[in-house]
Amino acid sequence: MNSSRFQMTSKQLVFFLLGTMIATGILTLPRVASKEAGPDAWIAVLIGALVPLLSLFMIERLCRQFPDQGFIDMSIELFGRYLGGFLVLLFMAYGLFFSAVVVRVFAEITVIYMLPRTPQYVIVVLLSLGIAYAAAKGAKVVGRINELIFYIFLLLLLLTFTSLRLAEFTYLLPIGDSGITAILKSSLSTSWAFAGVEILFVVYPMITRKDKVIKAGLTALGIALILYLIATMICLVVYGASLMQQVLFPTLGLLKVVDFPLIHRLEFLFLAFWLGFGARPLMNFTMATSFNCTGFLGLDVNKHYPKIVLVVMLITGIIAEFPRNTIQALQWSSYAGYAFLIIALVYPVLYHLAAMVRKGGDVNA
Amino acid sequence: MRKLPRNARLKKPVSDTNKRDAVTSLPTGALPPKLDEALEVLRPWLDKNGDVIQRLFKVKGNPPIPAAALYIEGVIDSTEFNRDVLYPLMMHGLGADNENQSDYLINTILQTAVATGQITKAYHTDDVLHALFDGFVILLFDHMAEALVIDIRGGEMRSVQEPIVDKSISGPREGFVENLVVNVALIRRKIRDPNLVVYRTTVGQRSRTDVAVLYIEDVADPAIVAEMKKRIDEINIDVDLSAGYINQLIEDNPYTVFPLSRVVERTDIAAADLAEGRVVVISDQSPLVLIYPALFIEMFQTAEDYYEKAMVGSFWRPFRLLAFFLAVSLPSLYIALLSFQPELIPLDLLISMARARAMVPYPVVFETIIQLTIIQFIIEAGLRLPNPLGQTIGVVSGIILGQAAITAKLASPEVIIIIAIATIATFCIPNYGMAMAARIINIPLLILSATFGLFGFSLGWLLIIAHLSGLTSAGVPYFAPFAPFRFSDLHDSIIRIFLWKFKNRPASIPHQDQKRQGDGQRGGAQ
Secondary structure (H helix, E strand, O other): OOOHHHOEOHHHHHHHHHHHHOOOHHHHHHHHHHHHHHHHHHHHHHHHOHHHHHHHHHHHHHHHOOOOOHHHHHHHHHHHHHHHHHHHHHHHHHHHHHHHHHHHHHHHHHHHHOOOOOOHHHHHHHHHHHHHHHHOOOHHHHHHHHHHHHHHHHHHHHHHHHHHHHOOHHHHOOOOOOOHHHHHHHHHHHHHHHOOHHHHHHHHHHEOOHHHHHHHHHHHHHHHHHHHHHHHHHHHHHHOHHHHOOOOOHHHHHHHOOOOOOOOOHHHHHHHHHHHHHOHHHHHHHHHHHHHHHHHOOOOHHHHHHHHHHHHHHHHHHHHOOOOOHHHHHHHHHHHHHHHHHHHHHHHHHHHHHHHHHOOOOOOO | OOOOHHHHHHHHHHOOHHHHHHHHOOOOOEOOOOHHHHHHHHHHHHHOOOOEEEEEEEEOOEOOEEEEEEEEOOOEOHHHHHHHHHHHHHHHOOOOEOOOOHHHHHHHHHHHHOOOOOEEEEOEHHHHHHHHHHOOEEEEEOOOOOEEEEOOEOOOOOOOOOOOOOOOOOOOOOEOOOOHHHHHHHHHHHOOOOOEEEEEEEEOOOOOEEEEEEEEOOOEOHHHHHHHHHHHHHOOOOOOOOHHHHHHHHOOOOOOOOOOOEEEOEHHHHHHHHHOOOEEEEEOOOOOEEEEOOOOHHHHOOOHHHHOOHHHHHHHHHHHHHHHHHHHHHHHHHHHHHHOOHHHOOHHHHHHHHHHHHHOOOOHHHHHHHHHHHHHHHHHHHHHOOHHHHHHHHHHHHHHHHHHHHHOOOOOHHHHHHHHHHHHHHHHOOOHHHHHHHHHHHHHHHHHHHHHHHHHHHHHHHHHHHHHHHOEEOOEEOOOOOOOOOHHHOOEOOOEOOHHHOOEOOOOOOEOOOEOOOOOOOOOOO
C-alpha cells in the first residue's frame, strides 16, 4: 500500500500530461495564435509545440539518470543542499502560481458565463475545496480521473464540429502571408498552451515503466497538438482571423452558432462539463506541489499528504485573489506563460549542466 | 492490499473483558467418563434452558450401557433422531458383548450402531457444550471418555423459493434461503468444479454463525482470497445476524454511500461471479450472499441481461444507467436551470413553467425538498404497511395528494413530474444499495445546485466521480472499467455484446486463468 497511492501507469501518464496541458488554453488559443499570425495561426501552433517537445526530451533524459530519486533528491544531489533546496522551492512557487492563475481564470469565466451575481472569491473557495478533495486521493486516483474526463471532453469537442456548416475555407488563405517573424512571435504565446509538461519532473518517479515514459509523453503531446490544431482551424474558418480578435473565448463561441431544438444554448452544456475539464491542471499541479512539499518538509507521504494538500490549496486560493480584475487575471496568465518557458527550458538545461559537471561530462550515455 | 483503520476501531469493544469472560467461562478440560458426573458438569447449562432435551436410555447389550442423548428441540430433525439414532441403539445395540474397553466400544458404536452420515467424537466439555448449542445431537455413554456428536440438524425452515428482490423473467427461479448448507449446495449444483473451494469458519462469539467463503481456486486471485479470509477472521463481534453485518465489517471504506460489495439473492449470479474469479461470502441465517470484489457497473447488471439475446441485453443497460443519472440529478438539474440558467430551457416550455410556478408561494428549492420528503414518506409507508394497504397508500398519495397539491397551488405540476420521474428511476436500478445511494447523493447535489446553479451541479458530479474513482472493493478499483479505463471490459458495461465473444475473463477483476471460453464457437453467426 505504501507508495502505491503515488503510482501511475504510462497510459495514465498520457492523460495526466494531457489534463495538465489542455485546459483554459483551448478556449483562448485560437485568438492568441491569430493575433500576430492571422490566418497562419495554425502554423504558429505547430511551431509552438516545439518548446514542450524540447522540454519533454530534456526532462526525460535527465530523470532517466535518477529513476527513483524524485525531484527533490535529484536537485539536492546535483546542486547541494541550499541551491538545490532553492530550486525546489522555486519550482513549488511556480506550481502554486500556475494553479492560482488557473483557478482565478476559471472563476472569472464561471462568473462571466454562469453566475454573474456571485462574487468571484466564492467560486475560488468552492472550486479549491472540491479539487482538494480529488487531489488528496493521490496520484493514482488523479490519473484515473484525468483519463475519464478526457474521454468525456473528447465527446464534447465533437460538438464544435457542428459549427462547420458556417465554415469559409478561404479564410485560411493565403498560407504564409503573415511572414516568418509574425508567426514566430505568435508561436511564443502558443507554446504557453502546452504549459504542463514540466510536471514530468515530479511524476517521473511515480511511473511504473520508465522505458515507456518518452512514448507516453510524445503521445500526449501529439494528441494535444492535434486537438489544438483542430480548435484553431475550426475557429479560423468560422470566424476569420480578424473577427476572432473580438471574441474573448472563440472556441466557446463556436457552440453559440448552432441552435439545437431542445438544448437552447449549447455552450452552457459545454461549461457544465467544462468544470472537470478546466480544473484538471489545478488538480494535477496541486497534487504535484503537495507531493513535493511533503517530501521537502521530510514528512511521511501517507500520513501527511492530505493535510498538505489543504494547506497548498489555501495558499493557492490566497494567491488567486491578488489580481484585481479580469484583465489583470488574464495578464497574470501571460506571466504564468513566461514562467512556464523558464521552468520548461531553463530548468532542464541547468540540471543537465550540473549533471555534466558532477559526472565529468559523461551525461548522454 | 489496504490496511483498514476501521479494524483498529473494531478491535476495541471486542477485547472488552466481560465478553471474553462470558465465552471462556465454559468449563474446559476433559469430560468425566462416568455418565452421572458428566451430566453433573453439564447440568448448569442443561437445566436453565427449557429447550434442551435430555433423553436417558440404555444401549441394548450385556450388560446394557447407560447413555444420554442431549439435543435442542426444534433444531434437529426429530424423525431422523428417533429412527436412526435412538431406535438402533435401544433395539439392537452392539450385539452380545459390552465388556470390552471403552475406546473400542465407542468406535464400535460409531461404526455399527448409529445410522447417520455426519458423526464425530468430542473430548472436551466446552466442545460438547458448543456442539449442543450449535444444534448437534450429543450422545454420552457411561464409562466412556468421549461423546459422540451427530449432525442431524433440521427442523422448520423456509424452502427454496423465487427470489423476492432480484426478479428475473427468463432465468432460473431459485433464490438463496436462510440455511448455509442449502445455499452452498445450491451453488455446488451450478458449478461442479472440484476446484470450487468452500472455506468454513464461524463469526460471532455468542451467535457462532457459520460463514462460508467460496471461490474457484485456480481462477480467483489468491491475494484477494487471502485478504477476504483475513478480514472475516478479524471480525470479532458478539452476534452476527445477517450478511449485512459481515458486509459492514469487511468492506473497504465505510465512509461511502455506494455499495462496495454485490449483495445478491440469486444463485445464478453468485455462480457466474465465482466463474469470473470473485469470492462469495455466505453467512448462515441470511438469504443474501456477498460477492467481492464488486464494481460500480455491476450494480446495473441483471441476470437476464445474459439470458436474453445480446441486443435485448444491450437495450436495457443504457436505460438503467440513464435511470441512475436521472435519479441523482433530475431534481438538481431542474432547480439549477430554473433558478440560475433559465435561458437554457426552450422558450415555450419556460413560459408554461413560469406560469405554473407563479402560483406557488415559495421558492423552487423548498417546493422540491417538500415533494422529495413527501415521496420519501410514501415509500416508507408503503414498505411498512401490509401489502394491500401499501397499494392503497400508493394510489391515495400518488393521485389524490398530488392532484390536490396542484389544485391547492402548493406545488407546481412540473415539480411533481420531476420528483416522480426521479423516484421511479431509482426503482429501475437493479441493486438496492445503489438505488439507496442514488437517493442519498441526490440531496447534497440538490443543495449545491440550489446554491450555485449549473456550476454547483457540475462541481457535485466532479466530486462524485472523484469519490468513485478513489473507491476500492477488496482492493480492486471500484469504478473500473471507466476509471481506470479498460477498453477490453467495455464489452460488458454500457452494452453487452454476444456471449460467444466473452473470450477472456474481465480484466477489472484480478484472476489467474485468463481464458474464459474457447475459440471457434460460431455463435450461430456463420
